[in-house]
Amino acid sequence: MDLLQAEAIADLIDANSKQAVQSAMRTLRGQFSELVHHLVTMLTTIRVSVEAAIDFSDEDIDLMADAKVEESIEETLNQISEVYAQAQQGALLKDGLQVVITGIPNAGKSSLLNALSGIDSAIVTDIPGTTRDLLKEEISIDGMPIHIIDTAGLRTSDNIVEIEGVKRTHGAIETADQILLVFDCTAPEQDVDKVLQPLNLAEKSADSIESILTRCTLIYNKIDLLDNAPSKDTILYKNKELSKIHLSAKQGTGIGMLRDHLKTCAGFRPTEETAFVARERHLAELKKAEKLIKTSLLQLSKGSHLELVAEDLRLAQNHLSTITGEFTSDDLLGEIFSSFCIGK
Numbered sequence: 439m440d441l442l443q444a445e446a447i448a449d450l451i452d453a454n455s456k457q458a459v460q461s462a463m464r465t466l467r468g469q470f471s472e473l474v475h476h477l478v479t480m481l482t483t484i485r486v487s488v489e490a491a492i493d494f495s496d497e498d499i500d501l502m503a504d505a506k507v508e509e510s511i512e513e514t515l516n517q518i519s520e521v522y523a524q525a526q527q528g529a530l531l532k533d534g535l536q537v538v539i540t541g542i543p544n545a546g547k548s549s550l551l552n553a554l555s556g557i558d559s560a561i562v563t564d565i566p567g568t569t570r571d572l573l574k575e576e577i578s579i580d581g582m583p584i585h586i587i588d589t590a591g592l593r594t595s596d597n598i599v600e601i602e603g604v605k606r607t608h609g610a611i612e613t614a615d616q617i618l619l620v621f622d623c624t625a626p627e628q629d630v631d632k633v634l635q636p637l638n639l640a641e642k643s644a645d646s647i648e649s650i651l652t653r654c655t656l657i658y659n660k661i662d663l664l665d666n667a668p669s670k671d672t673i674l675y676k677n678k679e680l681s682k683i684h685l686s687a688k689q690g691t692g693i694g695m696l697r698d699h700l701k702t703c704a705g706f707r708p709t710e711e712t713a714f715v716a717r718e719r720h721l722a723e724l725k726k727a728e729k730l731i732k733t734s735l736l737q738l739s740k741g742s743h744l745e746l747v748a749e750d751l752r753l754a755q756n757h758l759s760t761i762t763g764e765f766t767s768d769d770l771l772g773e774i775f776s777s778f779c780i781g782k
């Protein structure tokens with residue numbers, strides 16, 4: 439059993455959906471390890487040719503061309519991106535999506551949390567400022583966990599409890615994968631600047647605005663009051679396409695549309711039969727290896743010294759071997775095994 443499979447045991451214990459169990463089982467059976475080994479083998483073959491070309495550079499034969507090194511590197515890159523895409527699905531099944539519900543008081547944020555989770559976990563009243571603290575619920579969409587946070591409505595206040603609640607809301611917005619900005623569609627002013635106003639974009643840096651808009655979906659709530667049917671469309675704002683979903687949290691209409699939208703935002707493809715559980719650590723190592731292999735290809739096309747190409751390939755292989763634990767540091771092992779809960 440390698441490190442990947444050992445991690446899969448912990449993921450199996452933590453799995454909270456049928457799909458998560460199945461994907462942990464696939465990793466435990468060695469499906470992910472096999473793909474990583476295959477990539478390592480491909481790299482080893484390439485490295486043998488490159489090292490031979492360095493050692494026998496005086497000979498009259500072109501070892502690099504004979505071994506089709508460039509083509510093999512390109513093929514390895516293709517395979518890494520395929521493995522990455524599969525691993526990403528597995529990581530989504532394990533870690534899911536962090537979603538924050540925000541907006542002005544009384545827009546229907548807590549009602550939306552209740553509609554999505556199917557339970558009355560948040561207090562709903564017609565008094566603006568009902569929710570003061572962050573309230574977390576977890577739901578599952580086709581096996582992908584969605585961690586939803588309901589927040590205190592965004593407004594200026596001199597109440598110390600509410601000020602702290604609003605501060606926490608802004609903190610949750612910073613870290614969420616998706617921001618659902620809820621707006622009462624019966625409000626007199628409907629333009630997008632008005633809808634986005636609670637996010638205080640004017641006070642933020644360009645990077646921060648870009649990051650928020652990329653993650654933001656506008657929820658036009660309370661369509662039942664206008665007798666409208668649920669719908670989805672987009673608007674262009676500061677060169678960003680923002681999704682708009684019109685729904686009724688109270689009646690539950692349009693909630694299915696929102697669930698599908700969250701699935702799309704996460705890039706989750708639940709029909710992926712081959713998904714195996716994966717962690718952020720694995721994705722990061724695959725990306726590092728991919729970057730180094732791309733650099734090696736660039737060095738090769740520039741006609742750089744083969745020693746540089748060889749070094750990039752060697753480092754890339756180390757990153758891949760870190761995934762399976764064949765190349766690792768004690769620190770990493772300590773970190774991984776600290777998450778095992780013995781006796782669970």
Ligand SMILES: Nc1nc2c(ncn2[C@@H]2O[C@H](COP(=O)(O)OP(=O)(O)OP(=O)(O)O)[C@@H](O)[C@H]2O)c(=O)[nH]1
Pocket residue numbers: 542543544545546547548549550561562563564565566567568569570589590591592659660661662663685686687688689
């Ligand atoms: N008609 C209608 N009323 C809704 C809808 N969603 C929420 N409401 C009502 O709007 C009021 C406020 O709802 P909440 O869910 O508490 O709103 P909130 O955004 O969480 O409010 P705060 O916690 O105070 O910021 C309540 O009276 C809800 O019943 C909806 O889709 N349709």
Ligand SMILES: [Mg+2]
Pocket residue numbers: 547548549560561568569588589591
């Ligand atoms: Mg609330």
